[in-house]
Amino acid sequence: MKSIFIHLKQGLIALILLTSCENFLDLDTPNTQLVSAEVFEDKKTTDAALLNIYASLRDSGLFTGNNSGMTYLLGLYTDELDLYSINLLGQKEFYEHTLSTRNELVLTTWNTSYNQIYRLNALIEGVEKSTLLENQYKQTVLAEAYTMRGMLHMYLTQLFGEIPYITTTDYLQNKIVHKTPEKEIYERIEQDYLTAEELFLKGTKNTSKTRLNLTSLKTLKAKYYIQTKQWEKAKQHANDVIQTAGVTLEQDLSKEFLKESKSILWCFSPHLATGNSLEADVFMLNALPPAFVSLKPTFVNSFEKGDQRKEIWIKKLNNNQGTWYQPYKYKAPNTSSTVNVENSVLLRLAELYLIRAEANFQLSNFREAENDLNLIRKRANLPMLSNLSQHDLEQAILDEYKHELFTEYGHRFFDLKRWNRLNELQNSIPTWKPFMEKLPLPEKEILLNNNLKPQNDGY
Template structure:
């Protein structure tokens, strides 16, 4: 596979600054012989730290992958002058788009880093690396690889499955694309393998068994497996001692809050490892560029007391004469130290609501939906306002829209529910996936382009 070859000299395994105590401090990486990179307990721990860094990299959850979804979903506008994001918002995405290329490469870098841990850690003979700790390291890597392939398949469709390390340029070449079903099957295989290896503890910045349950709930929702989606979402919702909705809505992010009971999995950042989102959301007066901004329709929804409720705290307006609306989920000083929210307990409520509705449990679905609405300061919906499945699903769609507007949720929701043509007017189904980067197609004859690009 070309991605693995092109990144071979700089990726391989991530050997980061020695002696780091936290993955917040391990941004730099060295180019080394990756076949010798993981040799003992210490280097294995550093490699795992590096894997989380890959997940939060600017190309992945730190910026570009999220931006592809933001700018595709219809509620976020681009206010800058760069061509790549303009292509996305104008529905003229090409295979040469820089956001596409950066996101694709960053996700595969994450997969490659996970592959080294998955293969190498079980072979290590170090008395400081217990069997339980080996299981935890491998389990975290498997879960992150599952998340990476999940993000690839929902963005690009079926992709090349690279499941072993790339130690030399000839490794992992000539791999053809798997189907969508085969790619999803790999996601489930990795999550299933990870679950028994991980501890049943609560950690909002690292993967545990509970994180896997949350990811499985999302996976089953996308696959239309409603009973399993309800089951796995319920595992987190029932753990009220550790996971609950923060009240009011802004409590999970305002006043420099981190790792609140709202979060199931969030990435932490610091001065030495920065989250790129604030740079794009904040106006210049607050240190950003405000090149991603809520459009007028989203501003109206969030400011409507009957729709947005107290979620209006997600946005603010610059002083006159500009009067420009901006997103303030990412706002901290120093800039770039905001957490990145990968999955919150609110999403588990919304997953369970939809899963219950799909199997005819409309009363139970409304109960979950109203729990999220109550936190937003909204009145409860009733059987009179949502009398049937169609009305309930529309209510869930609307709630997700204003609950997760800055968490890259909207585009993928509309695609998976078959609503993108109705809502966004995009009738060309070929545009429901992103293009494979041109550079990858040219370099790897085994890789085929998505139809329409």
């Protein structure tokens, strides 16, 4: 895939042929050749198209749990992970902070994300035009699609800065697309989320944790409002999710990532019914010294004494050559010989308490912020905070983000960036430079579309 134009065309083919996972080949369509209108003639094929996109998010691009997703790459980029492999050349550039405009992982992230966005746009257009689908069902499917489209653009702009905001399948328009100013990007993200909210309220109620619903949308909106410094809205949306019936903060940390956890707001279904998360496999230390990655000792040592998150979510392994630390939030291997006990968790309740704490801090409600931090700290068996200074409370919020959400979709990078504290990484990573707050735009994309110029500073 060499350009937005090329991979958008491939995205349409993938949507039309429905040849990806999740039992999509069981469709009763001759030779799997569907014209786009046929896809949206009934619920079965429409569901297949939508689930195909969920599967794509799970298996590739920003949100995958393998070694090309944000969890892995931004863990190496910040102060979470050490890299041992000499063969993972693209990951090595992230780890050593030598990213070039030709990095294949950056290009893959860009192309895969826009491929997914194109599929969403094709689905939106097809469902909106359909006269055969039941109306409430249509609204729910559209709500999920608008939510995913806004989410993908939100993460892309946090990584790259100005990017194209794609809302059409018109290839003539997309192949010469310009970058959208960041202010307009965030306005469009909010509009997609607001559209999705209206549709969710009108559509068929969905409580499945493996599909987006009104609760997970409100979580993404809380993340959006905290990112755009709309503190009151962030607080209100966090409140709404925290008060949702059936959602509670899991007190037993060993159960936080089990599929039955009441803290989970949105997770991916595994590829196989007996599968588990991709993260469990990618972080598993099958031999020592590690072949690929482990947690940095400095990161592990940053936990307070007695923090149960360190004891339960980090696995210590050693031999006569040294000691290493494995991220151990996910414990079940992702093989066909197991049973499904864990799914990759994208959104969970603990983050909402931290968002509310951050919003309260920015609104000068310092004691309320402390109260939310203490709810998170209590289940980690840590002492309660009381009457911290403003400076110490700010640091406490960042520390709780750091220790609660490590190795989860690049949280460390995004949280430090939001607080304008990314450059503090220089204290432990001498190769860190201020311009690295943005990734380089892929050179291949700029060569094919000059409207994507200029390149981000420093590259």
